[in-house]
Amino acid sequence: MTTALTPPAGARPPVRHPDAPAPGEPLGSHYEHCFGCGGGQPHGLHLEARAEEGVAVTAEFTVTADHQGAPGLAHGGVLATALDETLGSLGWLLRVIAVTGRLETDFVRPVPVGTALHLSAEVTAVHGRKIYATATGRTGGPDGPVAVRADALFIEVKVDHFIDNGRPKEIQAAMADPDTQRRARAFEVNP
Numbered sequence: 001m002t003t004a005l006t007p008p009a010g011a012r013p014p015v016r017h018p019d020a021p022a023p024g025e026p027l028g029s030h031y032e033h034c035f036g037c038g039g040g041q042p043h044g045l046h047l048e049a050r051a052e053e054g055v056a057v058t059a060e061f062t063v064t065a066d067h068q069g070a071p072g073l074a075h076g077g078v079l080a081t082a083l084d085e086t087l088g089s090l091g092w093l094l095r096v097i098a099v100t101g102r103l104e105t106d107f108v109r110p111v112p113v114g115t116a117l118h119l120s121a122e123v124t125a126v127h128g129r130k131i132y133a134t135a136t137g138r139t140g141g142p143d144g145p146v147a148v149r150a151d152a153l154f155i156e157v158k159v160d161h162f163i164d165n166g167r168p169k170e171i172q173a174a175m176a177d178p179d180t181q182r183r184a185r186a187f188e189v190n191p
């Protein structure tokens, strides 16, 4: 792991927000057209995450033929996306909006099409806007062998990050999303 992913002296343990969803509760999608979790992406991962105790989540995603790199095997970038999405959903337990600054991934075993990847992620430390987190993806069940793992640094941002950088068409549509939980996750967690 690079030094950029080692929490500095003065980093603190994460604090679960009092309004975080209860352990076992599904987090839902933060954006209909998110490639990781959105229902509106036919070839997306449709990853479903739920809250765990502490500042942790678990999630599943099944590798389909749309996700291949080598014949019959998941593309590494797709697996990194699954880790990134799972890690990204941790922000909802802290009630902050955060984007990936750095994602360092180990690909330990190939993951065949048809495999359900069992992901788990947790925040390990927080230092100012920097959120340090780690994730694993296992095959064969939540206690199966590790196929992929990642360490990551997320950076807390304000909603302006999306307003200033996203395309107005999608931003306006997302802000008018009638799904209030999804809109809250995307934009209203830390106004």
Ligand SMILES: CCCCCCCCCCCC(=O)SCCNC(=O)CCNC(=O)[C@H](O)C(C)(C)COP(=O)(O)OP(=O)(O)OC[C@H]1O[C@@H](n2cnc3c(N)ncnc32)[C@H](O)[C@@H]1OP(=O)(O)O
Binding pocket: 004, 030, 031, 084, 085, 088, 089, 097, 098, 099, 100, 101, 102, 128, 129, 130, 153, 155, 157, 162, 174, 185, 186, 187
């Ligand atoms: C609509 C739905 C919404 C819902 C949102 C949820 C989306 C979930 C999707 C899954 C997650 C994603 O893929 S998110 C998409 C992929 N990620 C992105 O597009 C981010 C692109 N990068 C950026 O926009 C920017 O670089 C930021 C915001 C990350 C940082 O810029 P900044 O705000 O100007 O902050 P900056 O001063 O540079 O950095 C703050 C501190 O973090 C450190 N830092 C920053 N980047 C790194 C790095 N790569 N490696 C090490 N350290 C770093 C700096 O050294 C500094 O430390 P110090 O000096 O304080 O010590």
